[in-house]
Amino acid sequence: MxxxxxxxxxxxxxxxxxxxxxxxxxxxxxxxxxxxxxxxxxxxxxxxxxxxxxxxxxxxxxxxxxxxxxxxxxxxxxxxxxxxxxxxxxxxxxxxxxxxxxxxxxxxxxxxxxxxxxxxxxxYDSHPAAGAGQGLFAVTGTNGKTTTTYFITSILRALGHTTGLIGTIEILAGDTPVPSRLTTPEAPHVHSLLALMRERGITVTAMEVSSHALEFHRVDGVHYDVAGFTNLTQDHLDLHGSMAEYFAAKAQLFTRERTRRAVVVLSDEDPWSVAMARHARENLGVGNVSTVALRGSDSASCGDGAADWTLRSLTRKGIGTSFVLQHTDGRELRVHTGLPGEFNVANAALAVLMVLDSGVAVETLQRALDEHDPLTTSVPGRMQLVGTAPTSLVDFAHNPDALVRALRSVDPQDEHGRVIVVFGATGQRDTTKRPVMGRVAAEEADIVIITDDDPHAEDPAPIREQVAAGAREAVANGARATDVLVIEPRATAIRTAVRMARPEDSIIVAGRGHETAQDFNGVSVPLDDRVELRDALAALHSQTKEQK
Structure with missing residues (x-):
């Protein structure tokens, strides 16, 4: 070799x-x-x-x-x-x-x-104690890791730091990409990257930490300043076997061996969040763990008393949201994110509180939020706006919970507007979520177009049909969708969605986000959802102009 x-x-x-x-x-x-x-x-x-x-x-x-x-x-x-x-x-x-x-x-x-x-x-002498200081942030959870790390680095840049990013989309040292074909860094890469970033003057690095990374010891030997937890929903059960085992893999991050402090998002819709907060407090100490409730009722769900922070005064501004983070001691932070959806509010709140818990003063942090609007940063392939009239976005949502959140976030405010979704399911992964994703799409969208994701070594046709079966069953039971279509290849499915759309509609192409090629039994087929959607919209608008 x-x-x-x-x-x-x-x-x-x-x-x-x-x-x-x-x-x-x-x-x-x-x-x-x-x-x-x-x-x-x-x-x-x-x-x-x-x-x-x-x-x-x-x-x-x-x-x-x-x-x-x-x-x-x-x-x-x-x-x-x-x-x-x-x-x-x-x-x-x-x-x-x-x-x-x-x-x-x-x-x-x-x-x-x-x-x-x-x-x-x-x-590689990668531990911060071995040389100049280098703050380290870790984010884990099923959904929201990527966006939260981008939010963290954007806030820290507003505070004057030179930042590093290690994630699924890219590896960045400041604004400079670090070339790599390694989608998930192994332990030697993680440590060499941390040392490389310190060598290049990076003062703070944010990193996604997946259950795979924890299970396969990819972040062993790394100690974080602050670790954050987004949520836990069904995914990766092909690896972990059960939600309890999936939780146990994530929980490894919230121990003294791996982090100094933790911030946990609490939600009534995610019972695992309460368990993670309790686990973190038991392992790190109550004073080293902060919790944030997405709504007032979530605070009671913590079980160990009220959440430390609660979201208040949510106000929609364009496709984004402004809100207030309020502490039990009366402190407040005014926050705005330009990204759509309640889940991005949660990601923004988590990022803000992780930076706060790293030792930044409330007043300093508020000034950076007010003067720089850092939470309106663009995240490739994560609720990425590609066009308007119809509102058209690309997102990485590839499991049931993420798909629900994405679809709800694009529901048109116009009473005549419809939601059109294009998505598929990955081959050689958790098969139980396929019909569930079909059902979710039919319940939350008006037009469901099922196509291929990355089939890998599986025959793509049965994958599509398993997803479609869930959607059709939901329609038979009175779900929202009026149409369930199965269309391949994916580029044709995207063009079909655009042709079906009216200006007041919303289109979301879900599942692949920033990825630029599909894997068909080892053969890499170039395809970027953002490019296909942009080209289809350009053709639609050109045709509309000609007709006028």
Whole structure:
């Protein structure tokens, strides 16, 4: 497995220029792993950590971990040829290395994945305490992680910080993108990025932390200043098996080992939020956890007394909302977001309170909110406005709860306006949510157009029909929708929605957001919902002008 030039360049671009050299003996003491010296007695300084043999640079420790199908030890010889100077693996991997006569020092641990993060933290010197200060924010939850991290960085820029962002859409060091084809950074990438950002003068970094990242130890060795919780709704049950296990994965973030403080959004509609607030208080201490209720009734649901903050005076302004955050001690923050929907109000409130809990004074924060309107920042593919007349948006909503929230947020104020939704379901993921999403669409939209998302290795036709079955059943039971259409390919479905729309209608294309290609059984087919929607609207408006 020889690295391509692009993969090597991507990996190198994510590294700091000044890693901290460690001997294998240093790393053996850190991990408690058994050190098996190289047969030749060779030893060299470790200056990097990788999980992928194609990313190896000279001086790297290669973590050869067991995989779902292939053990990483199989590629240790490739790693050695590329310049790796040591291997971290399990006993099975050590035996495979010995059999293959890979002559490198080997660190043998029964739980090697658990040590990749701490080793990377040491080598890349990524912990803020090791150098200049660097504030770290983490956001977890089913929906809203991306938008909340963008909101956090926008507020902090208004406060004068140079910010970093590690998320599903992009990785940013200030305004500069960090090239990467890695959609979910692994532990070595996380630590090298944090060190790289500090090296580039980044003072604060906000990061999305998914259940996958926690479950697979991708953020081990990282300690955050403030962690935020958005919500927990059905998703990723193909990985976790149950909502209780999904909750347990998220809850790992709210412990002393991972964060100093926490902010939790409370909602009557999300019973898991109460459980998360209780878990955070038990682990971090009551004084280190803030809660915010989306409405007055949510405050009582906390069970441990009133929520610390409550949303008041919600007023719609254009497609956005102005509101007041009120603390039980009487403090208030006036907030405005230009993004539509109550869920973006929740995201904005969470971002504001996370910044406040990082140590910013209320008066300073209020001045930044008033003077810069930072919560009207554009988030690619998240309730992104593409056109008007009809109001047309693209959103990443890809589970039932997110779809409900998105559809309700675009309901036209004009009594004659209709909601038209275009969406699908992903292949090789939680199949139980497919008919649920169909039902939700039929209950919240007037015209439902079901198409393909990313089928992956599944036949796309049955996926579409499973979604459609839920929509048709809902219509039979009196749901709002008057039409349920199944149309592929996706570009045709988007054009059909635009042709059906009237100026007073709203169109939302949901499920893929910022993504620019569909995966059909390993074949990447270029498609950007925003481009397709924009082109279809341009054609519609051109035709309308010609008719006039």
């Amino acid at each position: 020889v690295a391509s030039a692009q993969e090597g360049a991507d990996a190198q671009s994510m590294r700091p220029s000044r890693p901290v050299s460690h001997t294998v003996e240093d790393l053996a003491r850190l991990t408690g792993a058994q050190l098996v010296p190289a047969a030749s007695g060779a030893a060299a300084a470790v200056t990097g950590v990788v999980l992928n043999s194609r990313e190896v640079q000279p001086g790297d420790l290669y973590a050869a971990l067991p995989g779902a199908q292939v053990h990483g030890a199989r590629f240790a010889a490739d790693a050695a040829a590329a310049g790796a100077v040591a291997v971290l693996t399990d006993p099975d991997g050590a035996r495979a290395l010995a059999a293959a006569r890979v002559d490198l020092p080997v660190l043998v641990s029964t739980e090697p994945r658990c040590w990749v993060g701490p080793v990377a933290a040491a080598v």
